[in-house]
Structures are given as C-alpha cells and as structure tokens.
Amino acid sequence: MIDAVSAGLIVLGLGFYLAGSIGLLRLPDLYSRLHALTKADNLGLGLLTAGLALHSQELFTIAKLLLIWLAVLAAGAASAHLIARHARRQETGR
C-alpha cells in the first residue's frame, strides 16, 4: 500500500520534470523557460521527496529530505531571479 502511494508520488514528480524539460526545449524565450524550469523543480522535487519520505524508517531521514527540498527551492528561486535579472540588464543595456 505504502509502496503504491510512494510510486505514484514519484511518477507524478517525474511527470513535472518531464514537463519542465519539454518547456526548456520548446518555449520561445529565456524568461518562459526559466518559469517552466523552476515550477518543475519545485513541485517535482517536492513530490519526489514525499514519495521517498514514505519509504524511510526514521524521522531524521524525513527531516533531511524536507531540508533538501527547502534548500533546492530557495536556491532555485534565487538562481532563476539572478539569471532573469542579468538577462534583463543585458537587454535594456547598462
């Protein structure tokens, strides 16, 4: 039962990653691609860690997985902001 739920969550997360990759390849410009990537990373990784957390025995492992997700969330958001800001500045000229 737990295996089925966990597998379902992981497959859902992989679906988000697939959507993000398709968005990276098919969307027209930098900003929309960044948007697709960060959405995919946030939710996709969240579902993945949820699926993995269901499998773990100790509370400490679940806490570490949650911390990993939060760290990637923040770092991904900051990186996307920096990339978009740099691209914006290059467009409008300094």
Added chain:
Amino acid sequence: MNTPSLLAFDGLLLISIVSLAWAALATRDARRSVILFMAFGLVLALAWGRLLAPDVALAEAAIGAGLSGALLLAAVGGQQGARSGSAQNAGHADPQPAVRWAVTLLCAGVAGILGWALLESFDSSARDTLAQAVAANLASSGVSNPVTAVLLNFRAYDTLLELAVLLTAVLGIFALGQARPGYRFAGPVFDSLARWLVPLLILTAGHLLWVGAHAPGGAFQAGATLAAAAVVLRLAGHSHIGLPAGSVLRLVMVAGVAVFLLVGVTLLALGRPFLGYPPAWAGTLILVIESAAMLSIAATLVLAFLGGRPQALWQATGAAESVPPAATATPAALPEDSSGAATHGVCKEEQSRC
C-alpha cells in the same frame, strides 16, 4: 544479477555521460562548454552512487562538479571581461582534416588498448588481495568506513602527499599574480540566500567531517563544502570571506600537511613506523589529522578560486592605506558587514557578475 530495469538505467546513464562529454568538448563557446562539463560531473556523481561509491559521489559533486565548475566559470568570466575581441584565438587555425583523422585514429587506438587492458584485469585472480587485506585489518584501523581507513590509515602517506600537491598548486597560483577583483554587493535576493546557506554549509561540513569515520564522508568532502560556503560569500560581494589574515592564513594553509607530518614524525620518534598509528589511538589521531586537513583543504580551495595572492589578506597589517575605499556601493543592499572595512575596496563597480 541485473534486472532489466537496472540495465535500462545503466544504459541511459552511460548514454547521458558520453553525450554530455561529447557536447562539452565539441562546442566552440567556452561558457557553454564549462556548463556542460558541470552537468557531466553531476551525472558522473549519479554513476558513482549507482556503483556503490558514495564517498566518491560526494567528492565528485562537491569538488569535481561544484568547485571545478566555479573555477572554470570564473576564468571564463575573467577572459570575456578583460577584452572584447577574441585576440587569443585569432592566431589558431583549425587543424587539417588529415590531422583530425590521424588524431581520431590515435584516440580510437588508445581506447582500444585501455579496453583490452581493462578486460584482461577483470580475469586476473589477484584482484581481491588488497580488498581482503583492508577487510581483515579494518577493526584495528580506528574507523569503520573502509574508504576513510584506506585514505587516512593504510595509505596515509599518499594522502599526505596529496595535501602537499594541493598546497604546491596554491603556491604556484600565488606566484602568478594577484587575486581576481571582488564582486559588488549582491541584491536582496542573493544576499538573503547567502545568509542562511552559508551557516548551513558550515554545519554540513562539520557533520561530514564527524560522520566520515563510520559513514560516507570525510575531510575532503567537508573541506570542499566549507570552500563552497566561502565562494558563496565571495559571490555575494563580501570580500572578507572568513579567511584569516597574514600569518594566520599561512598557518591554516599548511596546517594539513604540518599536522600530518607532526603526527608521523612523533610516531617515528616513539619507535613506531612513520604514520603507523597504535590501534588504541588510531581513531583520535585520524580525527585530529582530518580536522586540520579540512581547514587546510578549505583554505587552499578558496585561495585557488580567488586566483592569486589576496592582496588585502596577505599583509599582516591592515591594507587600508594601499586600497582606495569603495566610494559608491550599490544602494540595494549594504549589509552590516562590520569585519574588515579595508577589504571592501577590492570590489570594482563595473563588474556585473552579481
């Protein structure tokens, strides 16, 4: 035995590795090549995890992909910032097709010889002798992680020389010029990221150091994580990145090699072989050496990232009289960085790397 799904995973992973290597090497643009190389390093870390090598996976992700990538990206940025024309590539013509074919054949031959040697080595019966020796002596080595035991007990001399290689490389870098100019202060987004990321990285480094005795981890991974924290601080615009100044910096740089040598020579003076730990003390000695090595590795990797002599830190006294203060800091975020106002002058205004 291989289930079909594991075989499919292996196949996909290996195709990704070869494709990323090919793409990183075939492109003309230096920045694209470096970013593809970083992706190659991360997929390689996945391969190490699959092949049951978690210590190597940690080290590859932290050092091979992370710090190497940061070094290469800083070099690419420096090249493109310094000059607008591609003067350095103008004099190099592409090799003739005949030369390209000859080199391709040569490399195919090298691959063939390596593959043949590899397959021959798989059949040899002497393959397991070292692994059995390690397993037999693991209990008296002071740690229970076999890779740490090999690195810091059975082959400690190699690790001592490796730390010396790292130190020598940084001394060579120092001899070649001064550090790259710093970056200006980051905006609020990156600054707030750095504010909690750096303490988290420092904690993780301490955890990796401690846990390396009985689980994947160790001094190298911990040192690389500390160096990553300093690199994040540097990118956020704080020139004073936690490195000590003057003679303390020199001490920290040589601490790894020095403590290692000290332990070895003391054991020699006590009548034991060089770096032959007594089994009762082995765990403690390994922890002491690893702690010094972690600080030393972190300092040398950060200095390698700086790219040269850190002028503001190299003198023992404050460098306020030789460096003009930064007159106009960005109004976005002026952090209350109270340490070392003299070092803020290293930042240049024109750099757009934040």
Added chain:
Amino acid sequence: MLTAQWLYGLTGCLVVALGLRAALLQSALLQRIVAVNVMGSGVFLMLIAVAYRGPGVAPDPVPHALVLTGIVVAVSATALALALVRRLHAEPGDG
C-alpha cells in the same frame, strides 16, 4: 565479471579517448583544460568500475581512495592551469 563492470569500464575508455581527442585538436586553452578534466573523469570511471563487486557486496575501497585522491589532484591542477592561462592573457603591467 559483471555486466555493469564492463559497461562502465568501456564507457570510461571511450570518455578518455574523447577527452584526448579534444585536448589534441582544440585550439582554445580553456576547452583544452576541460578536455583534460574529462579524460581524468574517464579514468575514474574505469577505476570505480573495477572496484564494483555486485549489488549487495561491499565494493573494493582501495580504488575509491585512489579516485578521491585523483579528484582533489585534478582540481589542483585545473586551478594552476587556469592561473597560467590568466597570466598568459594578462596585459603587460598587470600585477
């Protein structure tokens, strides 16, 4: 000899050959440094493949220690090479 071993080992040989070819044919210095790093990663692939012993069995720790040492030495050499490249392209009069 396990399937995974010769799969990963032969891929390592291929990656070494790719890196060697790029190191010899590329004209840009930075790409050459990346190519040498790729060669090193190929060698590490071969070593770890040799160390693998199967899904449930503990692997051979000695090649793992060799690869760890190799990764650190590779990054030191890369850092020194990049400093040399920077010095090579520096304007006369730079510190």
